[in-house]
Amino acid sequence: MASSLRLLPDSGRASAPSPAAGPSGSAKWAVGGIIGGSAAAGVLAAGSSALALYFARRVITPAKFRDADQEVLAVIPAGRSQHVILAATPETTVDGVYGFFFDGGRGHARIGRILSYSPAERTVLREVEAVYSGDFTTARRGWWSGAAYPDPAAMGLPSEDVLIGVDGGTAPAWLVGAAPASEAAATDVWAIMVHGRGASRQEGLRAVRTARELGMSSLLISYRNDGLAPSASDGRYGLGTTEWRDVDSAIGYALQQGAREVVLFGWSMGGAICLQAADLSRHRQVIRAMVLDAPVINWVDVLAHHAELNRIPSSVGRYGQLMLGHPLGRRLTGLAAPVDLKTMDWVARAVELRTPTLIVHSVDDEYVPYGPSAALAEKNPEMVTFEPFNTARHTKEWNLDPERWERQVTAWLRQQLAPRANPGGLEPAPGDAAPQ
Structure with missing residues (x-):
């Protein structure tokens, strides 16, 4: 985003006026020198509230334009x-x-x-x-x-345009088949690519060759509010709390087409969406593994980071978070339902993550700090593997070094996709999952 407010772009940036230049900024910084006492305190409080609301709304409102910066x-x-x-x-x-x-x-x-x-x-x-x-x-x-290619054809890969039934209609997706059996052992595991906030399904093209060479078909999905899938009723991002339902629908589609298990790939907010799907999806038992690139592991940490980047006082940033999570705040933010940020703190919930997960994250990520990714791996080493990059910035680890990214992801996935012992010879039926 241009000017001073920058909020989690994945493949581009959308502009917003500088808080310091708008009414909320002038109220906060200028009034104190003009009037004093309780009146000044009231105006300052009003200015802080306006800035907190502006901050909260920017987090959850899809941008209409990209900033050609x-x-x-x-x-x-x-x-x-x-x-x-x-x-x-x-x-x-x-x-x-x-x-x-x-x-x-x-x-x-x-x-x-x-x-x-x-x-x-x-x-x-x-x-x-x-x-x-x-x-x-x-x-x-x-x-x-980070979207180096516009579509699978630009990579020389055959694909099919498919539609996935979601809330409010159908969401377009690309389906790229696995490599022929002569090149890779065909499997019944599909890869589902989940792009980040402000990005598109093009983002997942970076992982398609890796999935294809491992024998997986790839489903590159769209989801609510991304400009391709139907918009949510409130037109707001749920930061993962609503979007996971579209991933659930994509898993259902894959199962209907013959998949028995899936691997979820997620970038940035797409990582938060994948984590929610692994936790809440009715198909969660068929999620074999997850590969998360620069994922949002803890929204509270990310939002505090962006408040600091934009020189917003920490108390104002916390007030903005409260607006997102409080039932009454939705009247101001436009959310249909509050966003529970604490349930998406996977550092605090580390032991609850039971899906094998590879996290690839650059230590210089300017939008989503890598600290929670490293902390999650430290707290749950049985399930989480952390591979740090340097100098890649946000979600561009593959772009910096495609060979390294593909080598590390391929080696890790080969271990996860290896045949598993199945005592008693019993196999779960496709789509079996624990009741919600």
Whole structure:
């Protein structure tokens, strides 16, 4: 997000006015010098309440627009390819492969390795690996993204467009089949990819090759409020407390198509959604494992981090959290039901997590601090494996080093997908699960 309020983007950023520049900021900081006593205290309290409400609403309201915060300085022909000169930022100066969206999102290019970097001029020259849509030579601004590919076809993978029944209608998904039996042993385990807040199903494309080579079909889903699936009745994010139902529907779809078990992949808020599904889904017993990339393990920690980033007093940030969780707060936030942040604190609930889970998380993640991920693995080493990255920033561990990401995830999943001893030779029926 541009200006000073930045709230959990996964593949792009949406803009919001600076709290300090708006009415709430002026009320909070300016009035104290004009009036005193109880009147000033009342105005300050009102200003703090307004800022807390603004903060709370930004967390749960889907952004309508992305902030084109990255400047394109020049696009240079390079034989049959192109190079691009970009303004140097903390994102563009990290090596790897990334997506770049321009022309309001209608254009999409895949940006590759760094060719040169000039700290003095604050510019970076990078290779343009592909332009999927739009005229990149006319691009002047855009946004950096972890979504390097627009669809499975861009990766050379066959896919099918399918619809999954969810609350309010149907949600589109891509179904990418497992590799042929000659390349990988076919299994009846499916991978379900769950993108993060403000992102799309494109985010999960980074894991499809890994799943495919392990013999898994991949279902890259959409869910409520992401612009493809039906919106929730209140038009608000539930931060995982509502979205998990769409993952539950996706698991049901996979079972109907012949899957016996699933592996959930989740990025950022998608990780929080997967954890909720593993806890609450009627199909939770068929969730064989989870691979979570930069997941939200504890929303209280993340929201406190964002309050600090935006120079919002901690007391105001806590008040915003209270608005999200209190039954009366929904009248102000627009939520249909309160969001219980404490039930999504998986550090506190570590021993309750009984699904084998791999967490991949960069220690320099600027949006979702890695501390809770490491703490969850420390508290529940039997179930949770933590693989730290460095310099990847948020949800871009694969982008930084695809080979390492795929190698680590593949090795861990091979262990989880190995045949399990089944005393007595009895097998559960497909879809069996404990009653809710």
